Amino acid sequence: MSLINVVVIGNGMVGHHYVDQLAGSGVAAKITVIGAEPRPAYDRVHLSEFFAGRKPEELALTTREHYKKLGVNAHFGDAVVAIDRDAKVVTTEGGRTFRYDKLVMATGSYPFVPPIPGANLSNCLVYRTIDDLGMIQAKSKNAKIGVVVGGGLLGLEAANALQNLGLQTHVVEFAPGLMGVQLDGGGSTMLRRKIEALGVQVHTSKATQTIEETHGKGNTRLVMNFADGETLATDVIVFSAGIRPSDQLAKDCGLEVGPRGGINIDYHCRTSDSDIFAIGECALYGGMIFGLVAPGYRMAEVAVSQLSGEHNSFKGADMSTKLKLLGVDVGSIGDSHGKTDGAISYTFSDEREEVYKRLIVSADGKTALGAVLVGDCSDYDTLLQYYLNGIELPANPEAMILPASEGGAPLLGAAALPATATICSCHNVSKGDIISAIDGGGCSLADVKSCTAASTGCGGCAALLKNVVDDEMAARGMEVNTAICEHFNFTRQELFHIAKVESIKSFEDLIKHHGTGRGCEICKPAVGSILASLWNDYILEEKHVGLQDTNDTFLANMQKNGTYSIVPRIPGGEITPDKLIVLGEVGKKYNLYTKITGGQRIDLFGARVEQLPDIWKELIDAGFETGHAYGKALRTVKSCVGSTWCRYGVQDSVSMAIYVEDRYKGLRSPHKLKSAVSGCTRECAEAQSKDFGVIATEHGWNLYLCGNGGMKPRHADLFATDLDDETLIKYIDRFLMFYVRTADRLQRTSVWLDNLEGGLDYLKEVIIDDKLGICTELEAQMNSIVGTYQCEWKTTIEDPEKLKRFRQFVNSDAADKRVVFVQERGQPRPATEEETDQLLAKSA
Amino acid sequence: MSTAENIQSNETQVICQRNDLIANSGICALIDGQQVAVFYLPEEEPPVYAIGNWDPLGKANVLSRGIVGDIQGQLVVASPLYKQHFDLITGQCVEQDEIKVPAYNVELIGEQVILANRNS
Numbered sequence: 001m002s003l004i005n006v007v008v009i010g011n012g013m014v015g016h017h018y019v020d021q022l023a024g025s026g027v028a029a030k031i032t033v034i035g036a037e038p039r040p041a042y043d044r045v046h047l048s049e050f051f052a053g054r055k056p057e058e059l060a061l062t063t064r065e066h067y068k069k070l071g072v073n074a075h076f077g078d079a080v081v082a083i084d085r086d087a088k089v090v091t092t093e094g095g096r097t098f099r100y101d102k103l104v105m106a107t108g109s110y111p112f113v114p115p116i117p118g119a120n121l122s123n124c125l126v127y128r129t130i131d132d133l134g135m136i137q138a139k140s141k142n143a144k145i146g147v148v149v150g151g152g153l154l155g156l157e158a159a160n161a162l163q164n165l166g167l168q169t170h171v172v173e174f175a176p177g178l179m180g181v182q183l184d185g186g187g188s189t190m191l192r193r194k195i196e197a198l199g200v201q202v203h204t205s206k207a208t209q210t211i212e213e214t215h216g217k218g219n220t221r222l223v224m225n226f227a228d229g230e231t232l233a234t235d236v237i238v239f240s241a242g243i244r245p246s247d248q249l250a251k252d253c254g255l256e257v258g259p260r261g262g263i264n265i266d267y268h269c270r271t272s273d274s275d276i277f278a279i280g281e282c283a284l285y286g287g288m289i290f291g292l293v294a295p296g297y298r299m300a301e302v303a304v305s306q307l308s309g310e311h312n313s314f315k316g317a318d319m320s321t322k323l324k325l326l327g328v329d330v331g332s333i334g335d336s337h338g339k340t341d342g343a344i345s346y347t348f349s350d351e352r353e354e355v356y357k358r359l360i361v362s363a364d365g366k367t368a369l370g371a372v373l374v375g376d377c378s379d380y381d382t383l384l385q386y387y388l389n390g391i392e393l394p395a396n397p398e399a400m401i402l403p404a405s406e407g408g409a410p411l412l413g414a415a416a417l418p419a420t421a422t423i424c425s426c427h428n429v430s431k432g433d434i435i436s437a438i439d440g441g442g443c444s445l446a447d448v449k450s451c452t453a454a455s456t457g458c459g460g461c462a463a464l465l466k467n468v469v470d471d472e473m474a475a476r477g478m479e480v481n482t483a484i485c486e487h488f489n490f491t492r493q494e495l496f497h498i499a500k501v502e503s504i505k506s507f508e509d510l511i512k513h514h515g516t517g518r519g520c521e522i523c524k525p526a527v528g529s530i531l532a533s534l535w536n537d538y539i540l541e542e543k544h545v546g547l548q549d550t551n552d553t554f555l556a557n558m559q560k561n562g563t564y565s566i567v568p569r570i571p572g573g574e575i576t577p578d579k580l581i582v583l584g585e586v587g588k589k590y591n592l593y594t595k596i597t598g599g600q601r602i603d604l605f606g607a608r609v610e611q612l613p614d615i616w617k618e619l620i621d622a623g624f625e626t627g628h629a630y631g632k633a634l635r636t637v638k639s640c641v642g643s644t645w646c647r648y649g650v651q652d653s654v655s656m657a658i659y660v661e662d663r664y665k666g667l668r669s670p671h672k673l674k675s676a677v678s679g680c681t682r683e684c685a686e687a688q689s690k691d692f693g694v695i696a697t698e699h700g701w702n703l704y705l706c707g708n709g710g711m712k713p714r715h716a717d718l719f720a721t722d723l724d725d726e727t728l729i730k731y732i733d734r735f736l737m738f739y740v741r742t743a744d745r746l747q748r749t750s751v752w753l754d755n756l757e758g759g760l761d762y763l764k765e766v767i768i769d770d771k772l773g774i775c776t777e778l779e780a781q782m783n784s785i786v787g788t789y790q791c792e793w794k795t796t797i798e799d800p801e802k803l804k805r806f807r808q809f810v811n812s813d814a815a816d817k818r819v820v821f822v823q824e825r826g827q828p829r830p831a832t833e834e835e836t837d838q839l840l841a842k843s844a
Numbered sequence: 845m846s847t848a849e850n851i852q853s854n855e856t857q858v859i860c861q862r863n864d865l866i867a868n869s870g871i872c873a874l875i876d877g878q879q880v881a882v883f884y885l886p887e888e889e890p891p892v893y894a895i896g897n898w899d900p901l902g903k904a905n906v907l908s909r910g911i912v913g914d915i916q917g918q919l920v921v922a923s924p925l926y927k928q929h930f931d932l933i934t935g936q937c938v939e940q941d942e943i944k945v946p947a948y949n950v951e952l953i954g955e956q957v958i959l960a961n962r963n964s
Contacts, residue, residue, distance in 0.1 A: 520913035521922035546868030550909040550924035562904035809874040810864040
């Protein structure tokens with residue numbers, strides 16, 4: 001049987017999906033794919049992560065090798081410039097020709113640049129491809145201000161990118177509101193409020209008339225002139241005012257296109273030439289362009305099915321969407337503007353928490369027609385399921401969007417979903433598909449993912465998918481695997497309980513009686529931490545040393561070149577001039593890079609392993625203690641100067657911070673712990689971003705719990721107010737010990753609370769009302785840990801046996817010659833690999 | 845970087861004493877200019893293992909400072925930098941087929957740790 005020649009023009013996400021699907025379909029085809037971009041398909045949905053440090057190869061959806069394995073003939077960096085429909089041949093820019101039996105156009109779209117005089121100046125850019133991003137990065141290097149033209153979904157993505165590059169960012173939108181397609185007026189206003197709070201300046205109802213270059217001393221800037229007479233000066237402009245289908249090739253060869261662009265296709269994704277298909281953003285179906293990846297994937301599958309003989313149909317697609325723009329959750333479902341006849345709507349708006357929700361329902365109140373969510377998308381999955389499956393709403397539909405404390409409806413359980421419910425819209429996986437994957441032998445979330453591809457697109461359905469899988473497995477009496485690793489069939493919480501009840505004091509005993517194998521880098525440090533929380537032994541005791549991560553083993557933080565950094569404890573951030581001088585002298589003597597941390601410490605970098613004991617001897621002699629910056633332990637308690645100095649302070653925050661830090665220093669926990677104490681409501685110590693934060697009031701202290709900065713910031717919850725000193729410490733004792741007992745490995749307090757059944761109210765019942773009757777025990781355990789504190793560095797430098805570990809080589813006093821530094825801004829920094837090679841070659 | 849072939853001698857040589865080793869953990873020795881990570885697992889047979897100290901992924905001499913354990917019975921050390929696993933017997937990286945560090949034959953004879961004929 002002869003192969004059919006299939007040529008695919010375009011290797012974006014949709015073009016790639018087509019190739020992948022066709023190659024796996026069993027159709028006897030010789031596949032050729034031609035991409036204009038120099039690299040194989042990549043994930044455009046997560047493009048902005050490029051600026052958050054994700055490398056191009058991490059965004060890749062495929063590789064040349066993978067195509068080779070599939071037998072696909074792939075050509076990149078050579079755009080198709082002509083289609084000869086009579087000869088059935090396509091020609092590339094490079095002059096190559098390819099004959100086809102069936103042609104698939106997946107040419108995608110290009111960014112629309114409004115025809116404004118000056119829009120073609122060199123610092124006017126677009127946001128579409130990795131190369132575009134590279135260009136934005138290059139042009140932003142010496143820039144301070146960046147403007148995005150376009151306040152839609154892509155415009156805000158681009159604004160996020162400019163913010164990540166450190167530019168002062170403006171968004172200029174022609175329409176009166178942001179994301180006008182997806183959001184109603186109320187949602188749009190709330191979004192603007194939130195985005196402005198993040199430092200992005202938003203200008204709406206602004207028509208740009210011209211862009212001019214001005215030449216200052218040594219630099220060129222841009223000035224935008226608006227129709228209302230106002231101007232805006234900037235260094236970079238990124239146009240993200242919508243997309244246009246790339247249909248030039250189709251027009252040139254006489255295929256039918258829509259009046260405003262887009263290659264006309266029928267429900268089989270065929271163009272006006274029955275041997276040519278068009279899929280994705282270049283295709284026009286029913287007068288609509290589908291600018292999302294999920295409908296594009298559907299079209300690719302429909303087009304493949306025409307060759308495999310299944311002849312499926314494309315019937316349009318749901319354009320509901322949920323995303324995070326500049327860290328703000330935004331969701332839009334169905335008829336978000338409430339345009340359906342007789343539609344009624346419910347609106348919830350909380351300006352303090354900056355949350356806006358609107359639910360649009362049918363005239364009889366029984367079905368959901370659409371929804372808008374800004375600032376909180378936790379109801380999105382449930383609402384989408386109601387909308388897509390026509391599930392009958394409860395008698396009081398407003399409960400769907402109200403907070404739980406106001407009588408809001410609980411999330412729709414996985415069990416309540418019909419088998420037809422779409423769980424993953426990127427890969428069109430229904431609950432039924434997931435059930436058959438489990439029927440077919442899948443017995444974990446990972447199995448289901450690899451078998452159905454669910455949750456491997458945008459990832460937005462991850463939580464829902466997990467619920468469905470867990471629910472389905474539980475319904476079959478199958479064990480949901482929550483084991484910490486392959487060596488223990490227990491959670492961290494269970495291991496903690498076992499070690500406590502059986503008084504187990506070593507990893508060896510625990511694995512012998514309750515585990516298998518020899519352990520690994522996951523269970524060993526976790527058990528090390530549990531044993532430390534329970535018995536508080538010196539962590540470098542012989543039986544514990546092999547359990548510790550390198551940072552704990554060497555009581556310092558390993559850096560990229562294998563050297564360590566040192567952070568002495570500075571309780572509350574208070575330090576005498578004499579001690580400051582000691583840190584300076586030590587830094588100078590050992591040629592260390594010094595930096596002030598966010599937790600009010602001084603970090604000394606670049607110590608070689610064999611230098612650590614000498615450095616610490618000097619620090620301990622000067623009265624310093626270890627700072628536990630290397631441990632999953634209490635790190636820092638930060639403070640403002642409080643009532644002692646500050647005109648506004650109402651309590652002595654520094655004394656309290658020092659007391660708190662001295663009490664909990666050395667406490668080992670599932671993850672690091674940070675704290676702060678502020679002396680008044682101005683909150684200069686930023687206590688609400690800490691695991692436990694204390695803020696002074698006229699009458700005592702307010703306690704805030706489970707805040708976090710970092711990757712996923714969370715404001716701490718107000719837990720109790722106007723506490724006296726004694727009660728404050730009592731509550732913190734109980735809270736910390738309860739967390740240490742029950743949290744998962746590497747679970748910060750913020751995530752722990754979010755997963756705690758019953759949430760904050762339950763935590764109050766346990767800690768304030770002693771609902772579980774364990775508070776005496778929690779306090780006793782904390783007192784025992786406080787009472788057995790030791791400075792690990794002091795213990796270490798007093799023990800010659802332990803010091804033997806602090807050598808680069810057991811058989812030589814030589815130093816590691818690959819540890820090389822160069823000077824930058826008057827301090828050492830690790831040499832790059834190239835610099836190291838050069839310096840070593842020179843000295844050789 | 846360092847390869848087993850760079851170790852000059854074909855003769856056996858004493859690296860260190862048993863009490864230089866750390867049970868269930870690693871140390872590093874300098875042999876003919878090469879850094880060799882030596883791991884001591886008293887419960888295993890044999891009880892000592894040696895591979896190159898250079899982490900080709902983290903690009904630093906740190907493997908001796910990783911946590912040792914097993915993956916489905918295969919003895920490994922996890923790099924302290926980015927946690928990839930290296931087989932203690934062959935030096936093969938578990939996560940990336942094309943990455944391998946040198947492996948050496950070591951033995952514990954009495955109290956002495958001996959580097960035997962090189963392992964290819």
